[in-house]
Structures are given as structure tokens and as C-alpha cells.
Amino acid sequence: MSPSPNGEDTPPSSPSQPPHDASGPQVPPAPAGSPFTAPGPGPDASWSGHSLPGTTAVDASGSPDAYASFPEPPTASSPVTYAGSYAGSYAGPYAGPVPGGAGHDQREHRPGTNGLAIAALCCGIAGFVPFASIVAIVLGIVALNQLKKVVQDGRGMAVAGIVLGSLWIVGFGALIAIGIATDSGDSTASGSSKSSTPTAPAAHVATIDELRAGDCFDGGAIVDSHDVGDVTVVPCTSPHTSQVITVFELPAGRYPGEDKVVAAAEKGCSEKADPLVREDRMTQVEPYYIYPSDAWTWAHSRAIQCTADATSGKVTGSVLK
Numbered sequence: 001m002s003p004s005p006n007g008e009d010t011p012p013s014s015p016s017q018p019p020h021d022a023s024g025p026q027v028p029p030a031p032a033g034s035p036f037t038a039p040g041p042g043p044d045a046s047w048s049g050h051s052l053p054g055t056t057a058v059d060a061s062g063s064p065d066a067y068a069s070f071p072e073p074p075t076a077s078s079p080v081t082y083a084g085s086y087a088g089s090y091a092g093p094y095a096g097p098v099p100g101g102a103g104h105d106q107r108e109h110r111p112g113t114n115g116l117a118i119a120a121l122c123c124g125i126a127g128f129v130p131f132a133s134i135v136a137i138v139l140g141i142v143a144l145n146q147l148k149k150v151v152q153d154g155r156g157m158a159v160a161g162i163v164l165g166s167l168w169i170v171g172f173g174a175l176i177a178i179g180i181a182t183d184s185g186d187s188t189a190s191g192s193s194k195s196s197t198p199t200a201p202a203a204h205v206a207t208i209d210e211l212r213a214g215d216c217f218d219g220g221a222i223v224d225s226h227d228v229g230d231v232t233v234v235p236c237t238s239p240h241t242s243q244v245i246t247v248f249e250l251p252a253g254r255y256p257g258e259d260k261v262v263a264a265a266e267k268g269c270s271e272k273a274d275p276l277v278r279e280d281r282m283t284q285v286e287p288y289y290i291y292p293s294d295a296w297t298w299a300h301s302r303a304i305q306c307t308a309d310a311t312s313g314k315v316t317g318s319v320l321k
Contacts, residue, residue, distance in 0.1 A: 110152040116143035117154030120161025127168030136165030203234045208290055209301050213247050214320065216240040228290055239314040242288070242307050245273040250302045255295035265291040265304045273306035281319040286311055 116139050123136035140162035147155050208228055211217065216236040219229065234240050250264055269289045277285070285308035292298040308319050 108150045110150050112153065113157070114143050114147060114152050114154030116140075116146065117158040117161070121157040121164075122161075124161035124164025124168070127164055133165040133168035133172075136161040136168075140165070203232055203238075205230050206233050207231075208305065209303065211244050211247070211290075211305055213244050214318070216243045216318070218242070218314075236318045237316065239316050240310075241314050242309045243285075243315075243319055245269075245276050245287075245306045245308055245320065247303055247305050248272060250304065252302065255292075255298040258293055261291050261293075261298075265289045265306075268304055269306035273308075276321055277308060277319050278321050281308075281315075284311060284315050285309060285319055 120136050120139035120143055123132045123139060127133035127136065140158040140160075143154060143158035143161075146152075147158070206217075207230055211231070211233070214236075215233050216238075217231040217233045218241050219231040231242075236243065246269075248268055250261065250268075255261075266289070269287060273287065277287075288307045288309050290305040290307065292300075292302060
């Protein structure tokens, strides 16, 4: 304790203790919101605002609030924002394409419809014209390749041209196959019918000049002592009186006379016709010949018909080897 000016003893004071008021103890108010103000020990108000023994009271009213840097906790109504390295990483598939980026179509845009696609469709419609269906397929494929590199209308036309051209080709192929199958069937049926049931020529009247080698006939009666009239050609499977073995012509020139024509006819038939007759039928027939007997007949035909006539009645079947 130190003596006072008036001679009274006063208790010692702390350097930070305010001067003692003789009128009574005064409690200085604590700074509002100061973190350094310690709470009182209890309901005893005498402890409020006084420093404890061994401590020093500090006025922190002018100091910054130590808790001011901490943000207030979020409330239910306040939005939550997540900042940092994860921002934007969940843009997801719903984000629109970025111009010039990976999702942007950088192909060239052309107005109108692709010309080759239009041509392919037209050729596909006119596929009945030769080779138009092939042209439609080629133009359609080329148009589709072009449309992969540019943005332009006409893809549907190109596809339609290819489809129509393919259908025309398939249709033509089917028609050709059906035609070949039909022709083969007709040929087979015709061949089998000919081999199984051969048809013989029907009987008909003919002149001597119309007879050919192998013909079987009836008639040939002599008219005016030496002329032969019309004959009836019949199938050799039917009974008949005569058959033509071979036919040849005498050399051209003036009519040499009947005697020379007969001599040439006998010689020619012996050389040409006799080797053609079957030996087992030699007893059933005998050789004859028909010749031009005058200059008028010679002028129209110099043909000699070598024949084999039945020795009696009629014969059936061919006598040729």
C-alpha cells in the first residue's frame, strides 16, 4: 500500500486498473462481442469486469473479430454451390454441342437435292429400258457416297433408285429363267412324242415330177402307151405298188431322142439304184424307171426316177436298205 496525499493509506493498483473512485466501487462495462471477456464465476456481481488475480484485463473492442472469417452455416433456403475442380465435370449428355467442338457437324452444307440421287430414282422408275436398272444402281451408290461428305437432300431418292434397279434386274432374270424352262419342257415333250409315236405323211395325189427318193405310191398307170399319169403318195407302212429308190438328172442339152434317154436311164438306175435295195426284198419287187419321153417333157424336167414295183399285188414296208 502507498500513502495518499492526504496521509491515508491506499491499496496498490495495477497499471491497467482504472483509478479508484472513493465514492464506491465502479465496474467498467465489458466490450460487446469481445472474445476475451471471461464470464463471471456465478451470481456474485462483484466479479464482473474485474481481473482475476495474476491476469490483466484487455480491452478488445478495437480488435477484429476472430470469428468473422468463418462463413455462416447454410440454411435450408440458401443454395449450395460447389466450386472447385469438379465444377463443370458433370455437364453430361444433355449439354448442347459447342460450335467448332467435337459435337459440331463440320460437313459442307449444300442447298437443294443431290443431282445423282434424282437421276438414280428416274433410272430406277424407267428400269424397263435396257441397262437403265444397272445405271440406277450405280448412280445411287455414288450419290450415297457423296452424301456422306456433305449435308444435302436426296438420300431417300438414292436408296429408292438402288432398290428399284435391283427389282428390275431380279424380274428380268426370273422371266429369262421361266422362258428357258418352258422351252426345255416343250422340246423334251416334242422329242418324246416323236420317238414314241412317229407320224407318217398323209396320203395325197402328186405328179411324177414331185416324187422324191423313198416315196411310196400307188397308181402310175400308163397313159397313151407310154405316159404316166398322176400317182397317190402313201405311207410306206401301208400297202403300196411302187417305191422310188433314187432320182438323178441326165446332162443338159437338146433332147437326144427317146432311145438314148432310155439307155441312159437303164444304165444310171443299174449303177445307182440296185445297190440301195435290200436283198431279202429282191424277189418281191422288180426294177423300173420313169423318164422324159419327148422334147416337151425334156424341156421341163430331165429327171429319171428309179423305182421298185411289186411283182404282184402290193408290198408293205420300205425296200431300201
